[in-house]
Amino acid sequence: xxxxxxxxxxxxxxxxxxxxxxxxxxxxxxxxxxxxxxxxxxxxxxxxxxxxxxxxxxxxxxxxxxxxxxxxxxxxxxxxxxxxxxxxxxxxxxxxxxxxxxxxxxxxxxxxxxxxxxxxxxxxxxxxxxxxxxxxxxxxxxxxxxxxxxxxxxxxxxxxxxxxxxxxxxxxxxxxxxxx
Amino acid sequence: xxxxxxxxxxxxxxxxxxxxxxxxxxxxxxxxxxxxxxxxxxxxxxxxxxxxxxxxxxxxxxxxxxxxxxxxxxxxxxxxxxxxxxxxxxxxxxxxxxxxxxxxxxxxxxxxxxxxxxxxxxxxxxxxxxxxxxxxxxxxxxxxxxxxxxxxxxxxxxxxxxxxxxxxxxxxxxxxxxxxxxxxxxxxxxxxxxxx
Numbered sequence: 001x002x003x004x005x006x007x008x009x010x011x012x013x014x015x016x017x018x019x020x021x022x023x024x025x026x027x028x029x030x031x032x033x034x035x036x037x038x039x040x041x042x043x044x045x046x047x048x049x050x051x052x053x054x055x056x057x058x059x060x061x062x063x064x065x066x067x068x069x070x071x072x073x074x075x076x077x078x079x080x081x082x083x084x085x086x087x088x089x090x091x092x093x094x095x096x097x098x099x100x101x102x103x104x105x106x107x108x109x110x111x112x113x114x115x116x117x118x119x120x121x122x123x124x125x126x127x128x129x130x131x132x133x134x135x136x137x138x139x140x141x142x143x144x145x146x147x148x149x150x151x152x153x154x155x156x157x158x159x160x161x162x163x164x165x166x167x168x169x170x171x172x173x174x175x176x177x178x179x180x
Numbered sequence: 181x182x183x184x185x186x187x188x189x190x191x192x193x194x195x196x197x198x199x200x201x202x203x204x205x206x207x208x209x210x211x212x213x214x215x216x217x218x219x220x221x222x223x224x225x226x227x228x229x230x231x232x233x234x235x236x237x238x239x240x241x242x243x244x245x246x247x248x249x250x251x252x253x254x255x256x257x258x259x260x261x262x263x264x265x266x267x268x269x270x271x272x273x274x275x276x277x278x279x280x281x282x283x284x285x286x287x288x289x290x291x292x293x294x295x296x297x298x299x300x301x302x303x304x305x306x307x308x309x310x311x312x313x314x315x316x317x318x319x320x321x322x323x324x325x326x327x328x329x330x331x332x333x334x335x336x337x338x339x340x341x342x343x344x345x346x347x348x349x350x351x352x353x354x355x356x357x358x359x360x361x362x363x364x365x366x367x368x369x370x371x372x373x374x375x376x
Contacts, residue, residue, distance in 0.1 A: 016219075019230045020360075022212035023237025029204040030242040035249070036197060038184025039261045041205050043289035044309070051310035052317070068320040082189045082198040087292060089202020090209070094293030097210035106298040109217045109285070119285075120304050123217075126284015127291075127305035129276050131312020134288060136323070137273025138263060141287040142205075144270070146235065148263060150242035152348050154335030155265030159274040166278025171224035174283050178221045 014101040030150055037082070040147025044134035046087035049078040051131075068135070113176030122177055185259050206293055215297035217285030224282045229363045236356040243349040250345060257345065267330025284308075 016022075033040055052072055056063040064073050072078035098104045110119035134140040137159055139148065145163060148156020183189045183197060212234045213219045222228035249255040281287050286294055286305045294302030316323065337348045 016213035016230070017211040019212060019233035020237050022208050022230075023234040024241050025211070026205070026208040026234060026238035027241025027245070029201065029208060030238060031245040032204070033201045034182075034242070034246065034257075034260045035255055036182060037189060037194070037201060038182030038186075038259060039189065041201070041289070043287070043292060044313070047288055047306060047310050048313035051313050054310070055314055066317050066320060067324065068317040080190065082183075082194050085195040085198040086202040086205070087289075089199040089204075090206035090289060091202075091292045091296050092199075093203040093206025093208075094210040094215055095206070095296035096203075097207045098215055098293070098297040101210070103210070103215065104296075104298045106300065108300045109294075110301070111218065119301055123284050123286070123301040123304040124308040126280040126282070126286070127308025128312040128315070129280030130284055130287060130305070131309030131314075132316045133273045133275075133277035133280060133312075134309070135313050135316035136269045136327075137277065138266075138269070140277065140289065141235075141281075142289045144263075144274075146238060149239045150246065151257065151260060151262050152243060152337040152345060153262060153265065154332065154337060154340055155263065155267060155270045157337070158265070158267055159270045159277075162271045162274025163278040163281065166275035167224045167282040168278075169275075170279040171282050175225070177283070177285075178218060178225060180227065 011102060013103045026146075027150070030146065034151075039082070040143065040151065041086065042083055042139065042143040042147070043087055043090065044131070044140035044143065045083040046081070047131070048135060049081060049084060052078050111177050111179040113179035119177060122174060182259055184261050205289070206296070209290055209293045210297070214290040215293040215299070217290075217294060217299065217301055220287075220290055221282055221285050226366070229367070233360060233363065236352075236359065240349070240353045240356045243345075243352055247344075247346040247349040262334060262336075265330075265332040265335040266327065267332060269327050269329070271330075272326075280312075 030041055049072060052063060052069045056073065063069050108116040108119055110116060130140070137144055144156045144159040149160055183194045188194050209215070213230055219228055220231060223231040246257050250257055284305045286302055288309060291302045291305045295306060338345045341348070
């Protein structure tokens with residue numbers, strides 16, 4: 001391989017964009033979503049629906065008779081929802097951006113205080129809590145903190161404050177996980 | 181008119197539009213650096229403020245935009261789907277969510293972007309969050325009565341404080357600017373101690 005070819009391969013990833021530029025881009029995306037779709041952004045609804053349809057394949061009767069999940073199956077598949085397509089787009093948009101910026105690497109991201117195994121266990125534990133809490137609050141950082149706050153909804157601002165409070169309270173307990 | 185109030189959101193056209201909006205959403209999250217759990221978690225140790233900077237800039241931009249569209253009569257916010265306030269579940273859910281966010285390093289949207297960037301911890305997080313939503317459904321008979329605690333109906337900040345949406349948006353912008361100024365002072369001080 002010649003020197004130029006090698007240089008292309010090892011070319012470093014691009015820096016992230018300025019947070020205010022990214023914030024304005026995100027805010028305008030949200031505004032377009034309000035005007036064109038009539039709804040804001042969301043993410044946790046689609047993963048819950050994917051989970052429900054996976055559970056349905058294993059135990060259809062139990063899922064259909066469940067008080068929370070049952071209604072999602074009333075009109076066919078829970079995956080036939082705009083929320084699922086919104087998340088497919090999010091995945092694809094993230095992939096394209098990461099590809100252009102040369103930021104795709106198969107890694108377990110962690111601070112230097114933990115092993116990859118511990119980090120994965122904490123990611124599982126955190127995911128469990130977030131999946132549960134997103135159903136309880138009927139939304140996550142996207143649907144509540146971002147969308148609801150921009151719509152000036154009282155409950156979403158309460159969620160936003162509670163979310164940061166929960167994060168700062170638990171942060172000392174997992175300090176090692178994120179040691180720089 | 182929008183797809184939601186026309187009942188067209190869950191049609192092939194609505195799905196294609198949602199896919200396009202999602203594409204932009206994922207793009208901006210990744211550009212901001214939110215495909216990295218270390219960057220996201222850093223906000224809880226006050227080492228990197230991008231989460232707050234991006235989130236509040238986005239909220240301020242969208243809120244100002246909505247207020248401007250409303251004043252000019254181009255679009256009314258009443259036509260957007262707005263969730264009712266359930267203070268109990270939103271506060272308790274928010275607290276648990278924050279705990280899971282810092283331990284797991286992701287939230288659902290950023291985990292999608294992280295997974296697309298090859299982060300295996302994002303995949304683990306997503307799989308577990310799916311399980312978490314099923315756990316919630318499994319305990320629905322016990323949780324259902326708690327879901328109605330603090331049911332306040334539709335609560336908006338303009339309604340609560342008897343001011344226009346434009347005033348609330350302006351206050352959000354002002355608070356965001358003060359916060360950003362404080363962040364920059366803090367960053368300057370950290371840089372100075374790092375170099376001295």
